[in-house]
Amino acid sequence: MDWETHARRLAADVVRPESRWYEPLASVPRHVFVPRWWARGAQGWELRDGPADTEAWMRAAYSNRSLLTRVGPHHADDAEPGAVVGSGLPTSSSTLPSLVIGLYRHAVITDNVDVLVTTGSGYGTDLLCRRLGDKHVTSVDVDPGLVEKASDRLGAVGRHPHTAVCDITGPLPGEYDRIVSTVSVRPVPASWLCALRPGGRLVTTITGTGMIITADKTDDGGAVGQVEWDRAAFMATRTGADYPAGLxxxxxxxxxxxxxxxxxxxxxxxxxxxxxxxxxxxxxxxxxxxxxxxxxxxxxxxxxxxxxxxxxxxxxxxxxxxxxxxxxxxxxxxxxxxxxxxxxxxxGGLPVYGARVRIDPDGVATLSRGEWKATL
Structure with missing residues (x-):
């Protein structure tokens, strides 16, 4: 299976050849992390089985789009062939590569920094391992099954970062120079500020919005930054196998x-x-x-x-x-x-994008731009 050609094409679509992220994109076998996924169909969420159609698998895995791996409590890996989930909210995915790289760029990831990242399929973790080396990467998820699957697949391609089952809104398993979350939060967990080293940076999205926030830790234990001009929306953090029923x-x-x-x-x-x-x-x-x-x-x-x-x-x-x-x-x-x-x-515009952000040590975030202010 000539997946390398597809990976190089994806890398060229996402970044320029001189980018430090080109080689990770060109060398990570994304198909290993997403052998099966869910896609919208006439009856709801329909299972797609990569090995059953390798050509379609390569097209999907090396496209610049998100692949949904879990709906409610139903992981595509564990579904019966031909399975359909009639309804439900997405609970895990392999995020589109350009967005993963965009978040890493917002994090200003330099050599030898220690980074905590959320796990999902494990694809973003592998990209980070190839950029920094395994010892600098910690990958966490609230779902033991996701951590196990991702760890096995990372090991299969020769990557061994530190992985842990962890509710990212609670205490974190170490100290880091960067925290990059591909799940959304509201408010910013105070535990992140405790786990960030002096001068460290956090990157996250805010639940229920399209806002990406970057903030650097300050001497008082808080952080300051901004709402980036980029837009992104991620699944919210959860504590159980699925989200509450909602409205x-x-x-x-x-x-x-x-x-x-x-x-x-x-x-x-x-x-x-x-x-x-x-x-x-x-x-x-x-x-x-x-x-x-x-x-x-x-x-x-x-x-x-x-x-x-x-x-x-x-x-x-x-x-x-x-x-x-x-x-x-x-x-x-x-x-x-x-x-x-x-x-x-x-x-002619709204103040929310480009707003300054001040996060107190307890996680309360204040947005401000001109005379406008709001608290998360």
Whole structure:
């Protein structure tokens, strides 16, 4: 199997040949870490078996895209041939290579630094081992099965970093110069600041947003940095085999319900989670909102928003038309969204990206840009 040709092509697609990440990308056998994965199909999440179709396996493994390895508690490696998971949230994946390298670049990884990274499939861990050497890499995951699979595959390709089963929001198994998390957190765990050496850097995303935060440890035990101009969204940290049920039932309850308040919206319906600045700003000032979006015939769009406090909103309209908005519960969620969109249109941007970040030793993070401030 000529996987090296595919790996070199992937490396050329992601970085320039003179990059220090070129050789790791060109030499890591990504297919070893993702022999099977889940893909969206007509019936839900459908199993893809690499060895059963090696050509498709090479195309998928060496493409610059994420490959989903776990849905809810169902790992693709453990599924029966032809398996389908009808529904569920992704709980692990092999992240698209360009994003992994992007996070490592934000971390400013130099020779001889000690790095803690989250495990997932183990692919990102191998990239880091080939850049730094095994002794400088610690790879952790909350899921014992993921750590075992990744450790076995790393060993099979001659890599032996330190691995551990660890809830990354709790105490960490050592001290590090860099912490790079490919799961999202909110707030930043105080344990990270304890585990960072003086001058060390953390890189993470914030749950429910598209924000990448980088921050360097300060003498007082906190950290300072910024919200990067890049965008990324990762799965949130979890403590069990799956995420809690969430608010899926609430969406069905309010799907066609008449609102306590019915108005005409100012702006057309949009898919909030595909509008990075707006979504991140809303999530910072009004956390915990879940979203759904549909587009039907005639470009009719409908967006739903629900919150655990009982607040909900539904907006429906054609393309650029002003939508009809139904809202209920203690807060008016669509009104919150429209205030953000009005600020965007009035000022030409939102302050969330590029904001300065100050993280206190207890993990409380304050974002600021100009006169705007918010606390995570």
């Amino acid at each position: 899926a039932d609430r969406f069905e309850e309010i799907r066609d319900r008449e609102g306590d308040e019915v108005t005409t919206g100012r702006y057309p319906v949009l898919d909030v989670q595909e509008t990075w600045d707006v979504w991140s700003m809303l999530s910072v000032i009004a956390p915990g909102i879940e979203h759904r979006f549909e587009e039907g015939p005639g470009r009719r769009r409908t967006a739903w928003m629900v919150h655990s406090d009982g607040s909900w909103a539904r907006a429906a309209g054609r393309w650029t038309d002003a939508p009809t908005v139904h809202q209920g519960g203690p807060r008016r969620l669509w009104a919150e969204l429209e205030r953000i969109r009005n600020r965007l249109n009035t000022e």
